[in-house]
Amino acid sequence: MSSNQHFVVMGGGLGAAKLAEALRANDFDGRVTVLAAEEELPYERPPLSKQHLAGTQQLPDFTVDQGSWYRDHHIDLRLGTMATAFDPRAHTVTLPDGSTLSYDKLALATGSRPRNLPIPGAAAPNVYTLRTIGDSDVLAEVLRENRKLVIIGAGWIGLEVAAQARARDVDVTVLEAAQLPLLGALGPEMGRFYADLHRAHGVDLRTGTQVAEIRTEDGIATGVRLADGTEIPAQAVLVAVGAQPNVESALAAGLAVNGGVLVDAALRTSDPDVVAVGDIAEQEHPVLNRPVRVEHWATALNQPAVAARTMLGKPASYDRLPYFFSDQYDVGMEYTGYVGRDDDVRVVVRGDQAEREFVAFWLDQRDRVVAGMNVNVWDVTERIKALILSGEPVDPQRLADPDTPL
Template sequence: MSSNQHFVVIGGGLGGAKLAEALRANDFDGQVTLLAAEDELPYERPPLSKQHLAGTEQLPDFTVDPAAWYRDHHIDLRLGTTATAFDVAAKTVTLPDGSTLAYDKLALATGSRARTLNIPGADASNVYTLRTIGDSDALLEVLGPDRRLVIIGGGWIGLEVAAQARARDMAVTIVEAAQLPLLTVLGPEMGAVFAELHREHGVDLRISTEVELILTDDGVATGVQLGDGTVVPAEVVLVAVGAQPNIEEAVAAGLATDSGVLVDAALRTSDADVVAVGDIAEQQHPLLDRRVRVEHWATALNQPAVAAQTMLGKPAAYDRLPYFFSDQYDLGMEYTGYVGRGDDARVVVRGDVAGREFVAFWLDPQNRVRAGMNVNVWDVTDRIKELILSGEPVDPERLGDTDQKL
């Protein structure tokens, strides 16, 4: 492509950094501007609730590229800067100071922000969320023995932080509105596995429980009041009730949106010169034959290569199966595939659930494998992918028999 062209990437997380990498890897020699809202170089987020909280990795360990890479590859990286708006008709991006950038192609990699609670006390000084390195650093300073942590929300972030806090001998209470943690993601059978895991490690897990308010004293949270009036004392409160995709500018620009920015298989939005990747991309998936939006690391890592091809006018399609992982105490897991909320799926387990060394499969009514989760069983992800991609029915009894090869 002509060196006169200007490609702008809004979003300085993993997705934005990988898009800049992919453009240069595809020999695009035009101008690339990468707008990053945070002051830090683009970094990966999974360690924020895992290795960084464990104290085993620092920010440089999970920074995508050093500053020299952006300089050497002539990427105009603008830290602490993001777009306030963009205009698809004029093909301009507006910056906080009111100036504009003209673009030929635009990529949206704006990611998500932590959801907050609209309840009294939620703005207290010791009420935290976890989305940025600053959030993780702040939590690191307050996790420790002789303190009580209340986590509102039993999703992945809440459970991973609970595990790190218990490793520091901190008293932990998780308050979850659903009947089990991870219920909407994994269903009741596997949600029960994680509930038992945390209870075994001393977590006070309160399910089917609503939070009424956060009690405060002079702007400092002292506890969480539950729906039944019960008060759980706390020196630290973490709100972990999910993420909110940053799509407001896309909506204002008139792009087609739903829960995210609607994109086709090539990650192209409703405007031919704009692509979207990562948390915000609600993609028509060519293999799953449905729209999916996946808020996980692998999506931000892998979608940019396809988006770059699309920006360069080359045929491309993102057809990787969704994938994510988690580490909690001595449990490590990987999940491959996709089962939507409300899908009619049964779970077949292969291995020892009580010993937490098993593979769980989600089967549709035709006994086709839609997803698989390996727990403390490794080197089976490729086999799980093959079963999903084959589209062929399986024998549930054979699938659950460890004497039968996958």
């Protein structure tokens, strides 16, 4: 492609860094500008609630590329520069100072932000969220200094932080509006598994609860009051009620947006000169044959290679199955596949849940495997993936039998 072309990436996380890498790997010799809101070099986020919070990894351990890589590959990385808008007709991006930057192709990798909790007391200084390295640093200090933590939300972030807090012998109460943790992500069977896991480690997990307010004294949070009047004391509160995709600039620019920015199999948006990757990309998945938006590390890691080819006018299709992982206490898991919230599925388990060593499979009404989760069982992801991609019905009894090879 012509060295006169200018490609701009809005975003500064893993997806943005991998997009810059992929453009150079595909021999694009034009200008590449990456606009990163944070002051740090692009980094991976999973360690923020895991290894970094535990103190076993520091930022350089999960920084994607060092500054020298951007210089050596002539990437104009602008830290602390969050693009405020873009104009598809003019092919310009607006910078914080009001100036504009022209582009030939644009990649949106704007990620997501923690959802707010619109209740009294949520703005107190000892009420926290977790999204950035700064958030993780602050939270690590909170866990060292405080003995009573209330976590609002029993999703992945809330539960992973709960596990880290219990490792420091912090008293942890987790409040969840649904009847089980991770209900939307995993369904009731595996939701019960994680509920039992956390209660076994001393977490006061309360489900089916509605939080009315965060109680404060002199502006500092001192506890949480539930809708039924119950009060739970706290020295710190973590709000972990999900993420909000940063799609405002795409919406204002007139791109097609639903829950996320709508993209085709090639990750192309409704504007042919704009692609989207990561948390914000709601893709018409060519294998699953449905719109899919996945807010997990593997998406930001793998989608950019396809998006880069699309920007370069090369044939490309993102057909990887969704994948994510979580580490809580002595339980590690990997999940492959996709189950919608309203899908009619059943769960078949191979192994021993009591021993926390098993594989769970989600089967549709035709007994086809649509997702699988291995818990403390390793090196089976490719076999789970093969079962899903085969599209063939399986015998549930044989699937549940550990002596039957997958």
